[in-house]
Amino acid sequence: MKKQLLLGLVLVISVSLAGSAMAQSGNNNQANIHREWWNERFPGFPPNRNETLPLIRVVGSRFVNSLGDTILFKGLSIADPSKILGDGRWDKSLFVEIKKLGAMIVRIPVHPVAWREETPEKYLKLLDQAVDWCTEESLYVDIDWHSIGNLEEGLFQDPMYTTTLQETYNFWRTIAMHFAGNNTVAFSELFNEPTDFRGMLGNISWDRWKRINENLIKLIRAYDNKSIPLVAGFDWAYDLTPLHYAPIDAEGIGYVVHPYPHKRTPPYVPKWEEDFGFAADTYPVVATEFGFTLRDKEANLEYGRTIMEYFEKKHISWIWWVFDPEWGPPMFKSWKTYDLTLGGRFFEEAVHNRIPAADSTTAH
Numbered sequence: 001m002k003k004q005l006l007l008g009l010v011l012v013i014s015v016s017l018a019g020s021a022m023a024q025s026g027n028n029n030q031a032n033i034h035r036e037w038w039n040e041r042f043p044g045f046p047p048n049r050n051e052t053l054p055l056i057r058v059v060g061s062r063f064v065n066s067l068g069d070t071i072l073f074k075g076l077s078i079a080d081p082s083k084i085l086g087d088g089r090w091d092k093s094l095f096v097e098i099k100k101l102g103a104m105i106v107r108i109p110v111h112p113v114a115w116r117e118e119t120p121e122k123y124l125k126l127l128d129q130a131v132d133w134c135t136e137e138s139l140y141v142d143i144d145w146h147s148i149g150n151l152e153e154g155l156f157q158d159p160m161y162t163t164t165l166q167e168t169y170n171f172w173r174t175i176a177m178h179f180a181g182n183n184t185v186a187f188s189e190l191f192n193e194p195t196d197f198r199g200m201l202g203n204i205s206w207d208r209w210k211r212i213n214e215n216l217i218k219l220i221r222a223y224d225n226k227s228i229p230l231v232a233g234f235d236w237a238y239d240l241t242p243l244h245y246a247p248i249d250a251e252g253i254g255y256v257v258h259p260y261p262h263k264r265t266p267p268y269v270p271k272w273e274e275d276f277g278f279a280a281d282t283y284p285v286v287a288t289e290f291g292f293t294l295r296d297k298e299a300n301l302e303y304g305r306t307i308m309e310y311f312e313k314k315h316i317s318w319i320w321w322v323f324d325p326e327w328g329p330p331m332f333k334s335w336k337t338y339d340l341t342l343g344g345r346f347f348e349e350a351v352h353n354r355i356p357a358a359d360s361t362t363a364h
Contacts, residue, residue: 043120044177056186058252073317074351075105079324081126082114092133099137102351107319109146112163135184142187153202180224188227193236206242217250232256240276254284261303280314287318291329292343320347
């Protein structure tokens with residue numbers, strides 16, 4: 001009986017000691033994984049980089065590099081890096097193909113939904129890869145906060161564009177901090193396409209939009225005074241007529257236009273001149289989105305030839321939309337072959353100043 005009691009006592013003590021050890025181990029593990037919030041910082045601190053591309057700056061209505069050359073940018077936009085990553089195609093070969101086509105600049109659209117889902121920390125790694133690959137291929141970069149809608153009232157065209165003023169400010173603080181001093185990132189496109197959708201997305205005045213952009217520019221320049229902010233007008237980044245009476249109060253910036261063919265009917269040139277072309281006489285203007293959106297092949301080609309001639313005459317830089325086989329209008333048909341569409345073939349000719357005649361370009 002005594003032996004049994006002694007054995008039971010030993011077992012109780014052993015279990016007690018084991019439980020105490022486990023509890024202590026658990027406490028240690030909790031201490032090890034405890035988030036030291038007092039040491040956390042916002043994402044965005046820049047990595048070490050070797051700069052190789054000449055710095056781009058604004059002189060009057062022109063972009064000029066540090067060598068003194070006037071630059072008319074001609075390039076294309078890719079799809080959102082998060083989308084390309086999901087397609088299994090996020091690697092340097094994408095940018096090698098872009099360089100082969102003759103592009104000088106790559107527009108990188110960052111959708112708010114992708115920025116949140118990837119998390120800023122992970123998304124910055126995608127942007128770092130893109131900027132490094134572009135640097136190696138001598139391609140400049142335009143980072144675009146790709147939202148469509150009314151930023152003031154928080155009403156947007158589709159869920160993927162939903163954001164807030166606070167998120168927009170934090171996005172640009174992060175980008176400016178992270179890429180400060182990086183010459184490859186030449187442009188900060190503040191907001192893709194502002195629109196109230198003819199009242200269906202609320203209302204926003206030019207004066208309010210003007211103040212929002214001026215505040216964003218001041219914030220960016222607190223971290224990075226070298227990249228060039230790009231400001232879009234209303235009507236899905238088409239209408240720059242408010243510049244007649246209230247331009248953005250900031251030096252060294254450019255303005256954005258998206259002159260898709262469906263925005264106006266022929267004859268195009270007088271309407272383009274009235275809506276946005278006049279601004280290029282005073283400020284740098286970049287068509288950061290346009291492409292073939294008409295159903296008729298010949299109508300697309302006629303639009304293309306007309307707008308390329310107009311861009312050259314007005315010294316408007318341009319970026320074709322979009323180098324992807326799924327987002328439209330697509331520039332190629334398949335990731336396997338990069339077989340170009342009508343729009344892709346036209347881009348390749350236009351970027352080399354070889355505008356094709358209507359009877360020499362075939363649709364795919």
